[in-house]
Amino acid sequence: MLRVSNQSSVLQLQVYRPDARNALSVDLLKQIASTLRTEVNDSVRAVILTGGTGYFSAGADLRDLEGDARDQQVDDAIDDAVSAIAATSVPVIAAVEGFCLGAAVDLSLACDLRIASTGAFFQVPATRLGLLYNPESVVRWAQHYPRDVLFRLLVLGERLNAQEALRCGLLSRLAEPGETLGEAQALAQLAEHNDSAAMTASKQMLNAIFVGTYDAEYWQVQRRMRLNSPERRSALLKAKQKLHE
Secondary structure, three states, X not given: OEEEEEEOOEEEEEEOOHXXXXXXXXXXXXXXXXXXXXXXXXXXXXXXEEOOOOOOEOOEOHHHOOOOHHHHHHHXXXXXXXXXXXXXXXXXXXXXXXXXXXXXXXXXHHOOEEEEEOOOEXXXXXXXXXXXXXXXXXXXXXXXXXXXXXXXXXXXXXXXXXXXXXXXOOOOEEEOXXXXXXXXXXXXXXXXXXXXXXXXXXXXXXXXXXXXXXXXXXXXXXHHHHHOOHHHHHHHHHHHHHHOO
């Protein structure tokens, strides 16, 4: 199941299937995608995706797999959840404790920031299962990470501990075991007082730059729109008032 809570301006999604090591069933992946598309409104400034304090996720639920082409439905569900994360207008932060395997790596890499405990590890054992990992996912990863890192994950199926994942650029920061959620919440709170539209535009611009779809003319237009927006004028006025306090 997916536990959803809204604390202040932070929407928290917790994968909660302790009996299955938080395996990502097709139904659960659909819940994640649907929740992100329907619950992120004007009052939400950030989203946290977590598996709780023990572990993040064992990856795709093997009980959904048939061992033939029908397994495409699992890839499609993963891809849809990843797309929903990437399309979310506010920052999405993954809080990773313990193991993060296969499809769970895909979900975490789709997030804007990743905080992992020092005891966490990341592994994509696709080749051990005779699989070619979803090419769409690999293309996305290749836009952000070096070939040798992806080779280690996808071809060798190497287990990368948290320290090595940080060194490789897969993580944003490390936390002590049991403290990743608190660290994620602290980061999420930084967005609480930001202008929603400006934050969304900034995130979208960064995404466009990294995936190679950046259009200079379009983003200069967006910049001028922000310069002339009433929200920007109001924020500037408040900043000036504080100078005299």
